[in-house]
């Protein structure tokens with residue numbers, strides 16, 4: 001990818017915190033790398049991006065992000081191959097989606113060349129935090145917040161685009177049990193479900209906590225008006241395998257256009273699997289579970305990669321999925337990770353090498 005060289009304002013950390021990290025017992029999100037990127041938007045333009053030691057921000061209590069939720073984020077990963085090269089997976093997709101989210105939340109879009117220059121420089125500085133080996137990665141969290149002070153309900157005139165990074169291992173270790181939403185909704189037609197708006201996640205915590213109290217780790221959201229159509233899970237799109245057909249809901253203004261989802265669709269089609277992108281109802285799923293044609297269900301997202309689902313609850317009944325020998329989810333996960341870790345041919349041009357010699 002050709003991007004214009006842009007200046008950065010870099011202040012390096014004097015000491016590294018890397019030695020404090022217990023990589024064998026890594027708790028996701030507990031440790032952040034030595035540096036972060038902060039870029040301020042003022043007077044109608046983005047200033048020079050700054051790379052500075054990771055640390056607290058100074059904002060006033062009247063900062064608009066706190067009051068009106070003008071805040072969006074992204075989630076992406078960097079992988080290190082066995083030769084020490086560092087790779088991002090489809091980073092342009094995350095960049096584009098950040099700007100789609102910004103637009104929906106009346107926030108200014110971020111310039112592409114700033115994003116790539118700052119991200120690559122940040123990764124180069126904190127490269128030692130990225131470990132080789134399956135499941136190991138660096139989780140990258142770009143986010144944008146309204147930073148203007150004031151309690152009038154109107155868009156901020158200043159913003160901060162920030163990138164922080166934390167080392168990650170596989171997210172969910174064992175298969176999850178899910179419940180299907182019958183009362184609450186995460187998004188609605190004309191709403192912000194397709195954006196990675198911070199409030200979408202805050203709003204989902206209460207119903208997810210209720211599900212957890214009943215022993216279900218995740219909620220599968222359904223359409224807000226009828227609760228009949230299966231949509232997506234907490235931070236994952238969802239796939240259903242009925243007999244040998246893989247089904248996933250089409251994206252809409254209620255569903256996040258997941259990068260893992262679109263990559264799995266492409267990989268599955270390329271491998272000759274039958275894929276249907278269509279609306280799927282709860283009753284179709286329940287029927288398939290009852291007649292034994294439902295073979296697999298799994299969530300797909302950057303953090304979890306692929307999270308197999310072992311069963312689902314609906315209307316008070318629990319449906320356990322069978323054990324399958326030729327698991328599509330395991331197979332697709334391997335194909336995806338082989339590309340991400342530079343172990344397989346990158347047929348679709350998804351890998352982006354981070355230059356470590358810049």
Ligand SMILES: Cc1ncc(COP(=O)(O)O)c(C=O)c1O
Pocket residue numbers: 075196232233234235236237256257258259260261300301302303
């Ligand atoms: C609501 C929601 N759906 C799906 C996904 C999966 O998207 P991706 O594969 O791009 O991580 C995410 C995670 O970003 C999410 O937050």
